[in-house]
Amino acid sequence: MQVKETLNEGLKRGYTINITAAELDVKVDEKLKEAQSEVEMKGFRKGKVPMALLKKQFGPKVLGEAMQEAVDGAMNDHFESTGDRPAMQPDVKMTNDDWKEGDDVEVEMSYEKLPAIPDVDLSKISLEKMVVKADEASIDEALASLAETAQDFKARKKGSKAKDGDQIVLDFVGKVDGEAFEGGAAEDYPLVLGSNSFIPGFEEQLVGVKAEEEKDVTVNFPDEYQAEHLAGKEAVFSCTIKEVKEPVAAEINDEMAKKFGAEDLAALKVQIGERLEAEYVGASRAVMKRGLLDALDGLVDFDLPPSLLDAEAGQIAHQLWHEDNPEVEGHDHPEIETTDEHKKLAARRVRLGLLLAELGQKAEVEVTDAEMTQAIMNQARQYPGQERQFFEFVQQNQQMQQQMRAPIFEDKVVDYVFEQATVAEKEVSKDDLQKAVEALEEE
Known part of the structure; x- marks a missing residue:
């Protein structure tokens, strides 16, 4: 040979x-x-x-x-x-x-061939870690938002017309061809207008009703309605409006706290504080990761494989084109040309990707089976009722596994580099942290 x-x-x-x-x-x-x-x-x-x-x-x-x-x-x-x-x-x-x-x-x-990656003295990298504490004002603001989501309803003054978002209490009887049908009647039913909890067209016709008013609502059941004997049929609902209520934020007290699974208001505040600080830590990490990538990008320079550059630039151009043209869901569109800006961004991504891969290999960073299983389970939750099928699909698809493993590996390598670098903590306000996160999104 x-x-x-x-x-x-x-x-x-x-x-x-x-x-x-x-x-x-x-x-x-x-x-x-x-x-x-x-x-x-x-x-x-x-x-x-x-x-x-x-x-x-x-x-x-x-x-x-x-x-x-x-x-x-x-x-x-x-x-x-x-x-x-x-x-x-x-x-x-x-x-x-x-x-x-x-x-x-x-x-x-x-x-x-992949280039030789130069050694990097990670201890010479200096990073700033933004630290934000959850203060009382932030906790109170979050409590107010929770109160909005846990809204109550109070009666509007007599003679007021129901608005979208109001709750009406009503009795109704539905009939098809003049005959009442099973499941088409209720008494003292609380219905929030605009909730889309009834068939299309029903709630819209009740906007403007008043307490003690009677109104017939005519709707058509959808052709694909689950009850076959009603599918596609016209129905008339005779409605008697008993109350019209407007939404109000829930009162911030122990009772509201219990709705969110806390023992009392004090316990809920502790939970909110912990959740806020976890969010701050995540945002701070994203800012520090960008700082790390910028530092690494300035430390190394080596030849890049043209095939990887072309593939990455094409992917970037394709993604940005779809962001600018959200109405086009498929890939039946004109060929997308890559620009110098796409190629510049591709060069950074490829260079950093190869460097992080090299650092991870030398540090023997690995993605465990448990970490992969957790990642698959998290993504499977996006497909309610089909979690098992999604799990099996990923297990049988090597490319999909690699796509899910790559970001986990990258984050573990980044954490490893954080440990080797010099990190100085700096306490800042949540507004300062928010501005730093917004700056990332603008780049």
Whole structure:
């Protein structure tokens, strides 16, 4: 077997691999001998089929397998001896298209290798960690927001018309073709207008009603309505309005706290303080991570594989185009050209991605099975009722697993670098932290 270099420009490499017919013949014989003991053929006992007959019967199939194994083995030996790591899947193809049994096999292999990553003294990196404490004002503000979500309703003054968002208490009886139907009647039913809890068109017709008013509401059940005997039918609901109530924020007290699972108001305040500080820590980490990436980007410079740059720039351009054209959901659109700005951003991402991967490898950072399982479960919650199917899909999809593993790995490497760097804490206001987060989003 001969391997000859044909290209060596920057990170681009090219080689020809020549595998002789004699080498292939040896591999075919080895594979047939391995299988001989298990082969059964009419007229011969198991394991006693002559090699010449085996070669005639199975030789062509085994030859193809031997060729593939020989090429794969040559590639593996090459990467092991050179230390090259291909940036993307190598391009491999046979050059002797007129090949026939008994000929040598000639293969061309080309790839872009990953660059050598320079060492970085992480202890020389200085970072600032913004620290925000949850003060009483912030806790009170969060309490007020909770009170809004836990709103109560109080009666409007007599004669007031119901508005969208109001709650009306009503009796109603629904009829189709003049006949009342099962489940179409209720008494003292509390309905929030605009909640869309009734079939389309029902709540809109009750905007403007007053207490003690009677009103007929005519609606059509959807064609796909779950009760087949009502699907697509017109129905008339005779409604008697008993009360019209306006929404008011819940009173901030122990009773409200219990609605949110706390023992009392004091306990709820403690929970809110802990939640706010957890949010502040997350936001602060995002700001510090950007500072770290900026610092790393300024510390290293090395050649980047053009194929990775082109792929990343194309992905960035595609993502930004869809953000600017949200009405286009699919990919049936004109070809999107990459700009110098896309390429500049791609270069930063690829450079930092390779650097973090190298740092993680040297630090032996790994994503555990438990961490992957937790990540899959978190994402599966976005598909209520289909969690199991999503979990199984990810387990069977290596590409999906890699997409989910990559950000976990990156965050663990970033945490590792934080530990090596010099980090100074600085107590700031939540407004200062908010401005820093907004600055990240603008970049």
